[in-house]
Amino acid sequence: MAELPGKQLAQELTQKSREESRRTPMEALIAAAREGKFREEEGFRLIGRLWTSERLFYYIYGGWGQGLEIGDFPPSVKYLFARQIMDESTQEMVYLDTLLRKGWVKTQQEAFRHPYGKFVIDSALAYYAFSLRNLATYPHPVRIAALNLGAKVVELGWMEGLTEALPDGDLRAVFTSQFVENRGHINMGRRIVEECVGKPFEAELCRWACGIARRDYGMFLQELSDVVLGRPPVIEARTAPLRIND
Amino acid sequence: MPRAKDGARPTLKINHERCTECRMCYLACRELNLDAVYVALEPLHRLEIDPHKCTYPVCTVCLAYCPAEGSIVEAESGRWLVPPPPDVHRWWLKSGP
Numbered sequence: 400m401a402e403l404p405g406k407q408l409a410q411e412l413t414q415k416s417r418e419e420s421r422r423t424p425m426e427a428l429i430a431a432a433r434e435g436k437f438r439e440e441e442g443f444r445l446i447g448r449l450w451t452s453e454r455l456f457y458y459i460y461g462g463w464g465q466g467l468e469i470g471d472f473p474p475s476v477k478y479l480f481a482r483q484i485m486d487e488s489t490q491e492m493v494y495l496d497t498l499l500r501k502g503w504v505k506t507q508q509e510a511f512r513h514p515y516g517k518f519v520i521d522s523a524l525a526y527y528a529f530s531l532r533n534l535a536t537y538p539h540p541v542r543i544a545a546l547n548l549g550a551k552v553v554e555l556g557w558m559e560g561l562t563e564a565l566p567d568g569d570l571r572a573v574f575t576s577q578f579v580e581n582r583g584h585i586n587m588g589r590r591i592v593e594e595c596v597g598k599p600f601e602a603e604l605c606r607w608a609c610g611i612a613r614r615d616y617g618m619f620l621q622e623l624s625d626v627v628l629g630r631p632p633v634i635e636a637r638t639a640p641l642r643i644n645d
Numbered sequence: 646m647p648r649a650k651d652g653a654r655p656t657l658k659i660n661h662e663r664c665t666e667c668r669m670c671y672l673a674c675r676e677l678n679l680d681a682v683y684v685a686l687e688p689l690h691r692l693e694i695d696p697h698k699c700t701y702p703v704c705t706v707c708l709a710y711c712p713a714e715g716s717i718v719e720a721e722s723g724r725w726l727v728p729p730p731p732d733v734h735r736w737w738l739k740s741g742p
Contacts, residue, residue, distance in 0.1 A: 489690045492671065496683045506678045572686040579688040 404597030405540075405605075409589045412548040412609050419613060420556025424624040424633075429557070431628060432564035442570055443503045444627045447515025448524070450494035452619065455518065455528040456487040462535035463542060472539055472595065479587040480539070483547075486580040497573050515626075523615075523622035530615040534608060540595040545608035547588025550616035555581045557620070656696040656720045657707070663716035666692065670707035670717065677706060696720070705733055 428445070431437050460483075467477060495510060504510040511517065519525065531550075534542035558581070562574040596602055625632045659670075671692055674682040681699035685691050694707075694717075708729040711717055715725040726733060 488668075489684060492668075492684045493686070493690065495675075496680075499680050500683070507675055507680075508678075569686075576686040576688055576690060580690075 403593040405592040405594065405602070408596055408602045408605060409544075409548065409592040412544060412592070412605065413552055413585070413589065416549050416552035416609070416613060417556065419617075420553045421560060423553060423557050423617060424621040425557035425561065427624050428627055429560045429564045432561060432566065435566065437565065437567075439501075441627050442567060443498075443501070444515050445623070446494050446497050446501075446570070446573070447503070447510070447513065448623050448626055450491065450498060450510070451516055451518050452524055452528075452623075453487060453491035453494055455524070456484075456491070459528060459531045460484050460487065462532045463539070466535045466537075467539060476539060476591055476595065479591065480543075483584055483587060486584065490577055490580065493573055493576065497569070501569070523618040527615040527619040530611060537604065537608065538601065540591050541601065541604045541608050543588050543591045544596065544605040545612035547584050548592060548605075549609040549612035551581060551584050551588065553613060553616055553620075555585065654702065655722070657694045657699055657701045657717055657726070658696075658720040659692050659694060660716050660718045660725075661691055663713055664692065665713045665716070667712060668692065669710040669712065670694075673706045673710045677704065679704060682707060702733060705729055708733065 428437070428441075431441070460480075463480075464484075467480075495507060498504045498510050498516070499507075504513055504516070531542075531546060534545060555578070558574050558577070562571050565571050565574075592605060596605055621633050624630075671682045671684075674680065679698055679700060681695045682692055683695060685693045708717055708726050711727040714727055717727050718725055724730075
């Protein structure tokens with residue numbers, strides 16, 4: 400059987416993300432959980448912010464879906480994308496269920512209005528979401544490489560670490576139940592890169608996009624960690640007027 | 646008014662043999678703020694109905710929206726309630742709103 404064209408690239412991207420996965424700002428959260436400083440309030444903040452981030456994937460994938468054409472990639476690539484959209488939606492539902500079950504919010508409407516569940520433009524989360532959405536005009540394997548072999552590998556790393564350290568069994572179950580899906584997304588990314596990325600310029604695009612996704616996801620994790628632990632924000636997202644002459 | 650958990654009324658459950666996981670029941674239930682349909686915390690993330698929150702037969706919105714025949718059943722009898730049989734709505738006629 401012929402060697403898959405993107406096999407080495409997929410390994411390279413995964414390896415780089417894996418190295419970063421246990422050096423994220425979430426390590427502070429894991430340490431807090433180990434020291435018994437992760438209580439109800441911290442749990443509420445964490446699940447609220449993660450719910451907000453999951454909601455944004457409807458927006459991101461909506462843009463990506465518009466960039467797919469009939470016959471541009473094998474049907475399996477599109478099936479895997481559909482599967483990933485479904486899984487992301489499931490995880491959004493799991494987070495909202497948790498907010499309701501724990502009594503942190505009474506209704507879905509209240510969750511949308513609460514500061515922990517509210518989406519604000521001036522945030523690292525928005526930066527990350529817009530950054531991913533911007534990949535809509537890139538070839539599908541490039542954006543899948545960025546997300547599934549970049550941010551998703553990092554996400555799985557901190558999530559596994561946090562799950563081990565969390566004292567709350569309910570929250571542990573929330574994260575544990577997602578592991579199969581998250582590992583599945585990484586495997587989908589690996590398969591798509593292996594099969595569909597063969598040309599050197601596409602490989603370079605994948606490296607670039609993967610680096611961007613990791614960087615912006617890292618900014619979101621810094622913001623998340625600060626919010627959950629009640630620290631003053633390290634990253635301050637600012638909007639500045641764009642000057643055409645710059 | 647007795648609730649499902651008291652055993653005075655029949656309760657609903659999802660028939661996973663028939664359910665397509667389209668999530669219409671989840672969305673409809675959530676829109677009414679009943680939140681009885683939830684995602685189970687297991688790797689398959691299947692939908693379940695919490696009998697403590699479900700108000701069936703007062704509310705039958707999930708039965709009305711579900712497109713997959715037989716995917717919501719009466720837990721006690723196993724009777725298929727999708728599409729809703731006429732007597733499901735007769736509860737209102739017997740008991741009044």
